[in-house]
Amino acid sequence: MKIVVCIKQVPDTKGGVKFNPDGTLDRAAMLAIMNPDDKAGLEAALQIKDATGAEVTVLTMGLPKADDVLREAMAMGADNAILVTDRVLGGADTWATSTTIAGALRNIDYDLIITGRQAIDGDTAQVGPQIAEHLGIPVISYAEDIKVEGDSVIVKRQYEDRYHMIKAKMPCLVTALSELNTPRYMTPGGIFDAYDEKEVTVWGRADLKDVDDSDLGLKGSPTKIAKASDKVRKGAGEKVALDPTESVTYIMDKLKEKHVI
Amino acid sequence: MDFGLDKKHEMARTLFREFAETEVKPRAQEVDETEEFPADTVAKMAKSGFLGIPVPKEYGGQGCDPLTYVMCVEELSKVCATTGVIVSAHTSLCIDPIMTYGTEEQKQKYVKALATGEKLGAFALTEPGAGTDAQGAQTKAVLDGEEWVLNGSKCFITNGKVADVYIVIAITSITEDKKGRKKKNFSAFIVEKGAPGFSFGTKEKKMGIRGSSTYELIFEDCRIPKDALLGPEGKGFPIAMHTLDGGRIGIAAQALGIAEGALDRAIAYTKERKQFGRSIAAQQNTQFKLADMAARIEAAQLLVYKAAKAKETQKVYSVEAAKAKLFAAETAMAVTTEVVQLFGGYGYIREYDVERMMRDAKITEIYEGTSEVQRMVISGALLK
Numbered sequence: 001m002k003i004v005v006c007i008k009q010v011p012d013t014k015g016g017v018k019f020n021p022d023g024t025l026d027r028a029a030m031l032a033i034m035n036p037d038d039k040a041g042l043e044a045a046l047q048i049k050d051a052t053g054a055e056v057t058v059l060t061m062g063l064p065k066a067d068d069v070l071r072e073a074m075a076m077g078a079d080n081a082i083l084v085t086d087r088v089l090g091g092a093d094t095w096a097t098s099t100t101i102a103g104a105l106r107n108i109d110y111d112l113i114i115t116g117r118q119a120i121d122g123d124t125a126q127v128g129p130q131i132a133e134h135l136g137i138p139v140i141s142y143a144e145d146i147k148v149e150g151d152s153v154i155v156k157r158q159y160e161d162r163y164h165m166i167k168a169k170m171p172c173l174v175t176a177l178s179e180l181n182t183p184r185y186m187t188p189g190g191i192f193d194a195y196d197e198k199e200v201t202v203w204g205r206a207d208l209k210d211v212d213d214s215d216l217g218l219k220g221s222p223t224k225i226a227k228a229s230d231k232v233r234k235g236a237g238e239k240v241a242l243d244p245t246e247s248v249t250y251i252m253d254k255l256k257e258k259h260v261i
Numbered sequence: 262m263d264f265g266l267d268k269k270h271e272m273a274r275t276l277f278r279e280f281a282e283t284e285v286k287p288r289a290q291e292v293d294e295t296e297e298f299p300a301d302t303v304a305k306m307a308k309s310g311f312l313g314i315p316v317p318k319e320y321g322g323q324g325c326d327p328l329t330y331v332m333c334v335e336e337l338s339k340v341c342a343t344t345g346v347i348v349s350a351h352t353s354l355c356i357d358p359i360m361t362y363g364t365e366e367q368k369q370k371y372v373k374a375l376a377t378g379e380k381l382g383a384f385a386l387t388e389p390g391a392g393t394d395a396q397g398a399q400t401k402a403v404l405d406g407e408e409w410v411l412n413g414s415k416c417f418i419t420n421g422k423v424a425d426v427y428i429v430i431a432i433t434s435i436t437e438d439k440k441g442r443k444k445k446n447f448s449a450f451i452v453e454k455g456a457p458g459f460s461f462g463t464k465e466k467k468m469g470i471r472g473s474s475t476y477e478l479i480f481e482d483c484r485i486p487k488d489a490l491l492g493p494e495g496k497g498f499p500i501a502m503h504t505l506d507g508g509r510i511g512i513a514a515q516a517l518g519i520a521e522g523a524l525d526r527a528i529a530y531t532k533e534r535k536q537f538g539r540s541i542a543a544q545q546n547t548q549f550k551l552a553d554m555a556a557r558i559e560a561a562q563l564l565v566y567k568a569a570k571a572k573e574t575q576k577v578y579s580v581e582a583a584k585a586k587l588f589a590a591e592t593a594m595a596v597t598t599e600v601v602q603l604f605g606g607y608g609y610i611r612e613y614d615v616e617r618m619m620r621d622a623k624i625t626e627i628y629e630g631t632s633e634v635q636r637m638v639i640s641g642a643l644l645k
């Protein structure tokens with residue numbers, strides 16, 4: 001069985017987001033990490049590998065320095081790594097990104113593709129399902145559990161108030177939630193192997209199969225970002241201790257005061 | 262000459278730091294307070310390969326270099342010196358002598374289980390009457406048919422009760438030199454927990470590294486197989502001394518980690534703590550102290566890393582190890598004492614990590630060769 005996990009190097013937003021004066025993300029000022037949902041997807045793939053001996057390939061599109069997250073994935077246990085990088089692919093939105101990744105995936109054999117639900121730098125949750133659409137395979141999103149049974153996957157799909165158990169025949173694509181598992185640590189020996197024994201395969205535009213230049217990079221991106229900004233921090237709020245009747249009156253008065261009702 | 266780390270060592274540091282912050286730090290105060298051996302953390306370290314870092318892959322290890330191992334002890338000790346010494350004693354004092362002096366059968370039998378963390382290792386040289394003067398040891402081993410019979414006791418043994426495999430140094434013969442002076446000939450043995458006649462004495466109540474299991478080992482007609490002899494008979498003393506050279510690099514890394522951890526906390530605290538209307542970090546007294554500590558710590562780190570490199574590339578590295586341990590240990594003690602001072606009253610309260618760090622630092626000047634022994638080793642080489 002062959003599994004491809006799509007991962008993304010993202011700025012660590014835990015310590016807050018930093019912006020350039022022009023409103024774009026100041027990526028250089030933030031630590032680059034493997035996107036948490038993708039890391040959970042990789043762990044799910046590695047658990048399937050532990051159980052069945054599946055071959056796990058990680059793939060990313062990004063700058064040459066995204067090599068770091070591919071090595072990290074191999075240090076966790078992935079067998080192969082592919083970096084898709086090319087100047088003409090820069091500035092891609094979700095459409096151009098998914099087109100690019102699908103173009104790369106057409107070169108590889110796979111039974112299962114796992115992507116993270118969404119990346120913490122864009123939060124769109126669009127790339128995974130779009131890749132499946134480009135490749136013409138089923139997609140199951142928001143996986144909180146993934147099992148392989150014969151030639152099918154059984155996925156527990158999360159909703160706000162319930163979950164669905166969905167069985168799909170492979171090949172298919174699953175998008176993973178970070179709640180799926182706790183990713184394993186790299187091992188020291190895995191790190192040495194990732195740098196000394198293993199190679200990262202580097203592909204450019206010429207290696208993408210069945211894609212149009214008009215669907216790639218900035219010019220192939222229909223999304224136009226007018227402005228990006230950090231979340232506005234809410235105030236501490238107000239706490240009052242009242243009995244239920246008084247509470248209702250208090251809230252109603254407040255809502256009227258603010259012209260909500 | 263290159264002082265930078267390459268990418269794989271940088272990534273290894275990231276791994277050790279993340280593990281230490283997530284798995285070790287939250288337990289550090291509790292481990293100190295309860296004096297309980299952190300078996301859960303050790304199990305997690307085993308799973309992540311931390312118990313066999315410099316061991317070749319064919320013996321179940323990670324196939325990394327001594328520098329990577331040293332960085333692991335350093336990062337663990339930044340948050341918990343107990344955890345640092347567990348890894349150091351296991352790796353440097355038990356696995357290393359078996360890898361260096363063991364037969365292929367001994368390596369297959371013991372190193373594989375030790376490097377994967379299935380088993381834990383310890384080393385027993387010190388005796389109640391023989392510390393720095395290791396030649397004063399009394400424990401004896403006598404060959405009786407197909408078995409060695411051990412009698413005596415060892416004290417202050419790290420990983421004492423929790424280990425499964427022990428390297429034990431014992432007298433196997435006494436000879437006279439030409440002038441008629443008696444000379445003890447020591448040999449090294451691999452003793453497994455559960456060997457008949459092998460038991461544990463008192464658990465030591467210590468000033469620091471309180472989660473580390475420090476016990477007395479008692480051998481009463483303890484019978485072990487003939488092939489438990491490690492290295493040639495009569496070569497136990499040089500084996501012990503060479504083993505300690507490696508061990509000292511591990512302890513130097515532990516001391517370095519303690520100092521770095523204390524400085525990290527001092528930087529954070531002095532920026533927050535306000536006196537006379539401004540943070541104490543804004544006072545020049547604090548700034549100069551932080552600067553002195555940072556410079557000293559970096560010097561210690563260079564000595565420790567240099568010693569790790571010497572272990573990789575040289576057969577003998579006694580002087581490099583002695584310099585690293587001497588300087589790192591005294592740095593740990595000086596830095597933690599200064600950091601407690603910067604914390605003022607809060608530094609003396611157990612709730613704050615720096616109080617524990619100061620207590621933990623002291624042992625690095627004592628075990629695996631006191632600072633005085635390190636000075637003897639260094640000056641001995643200078644005046645040779």
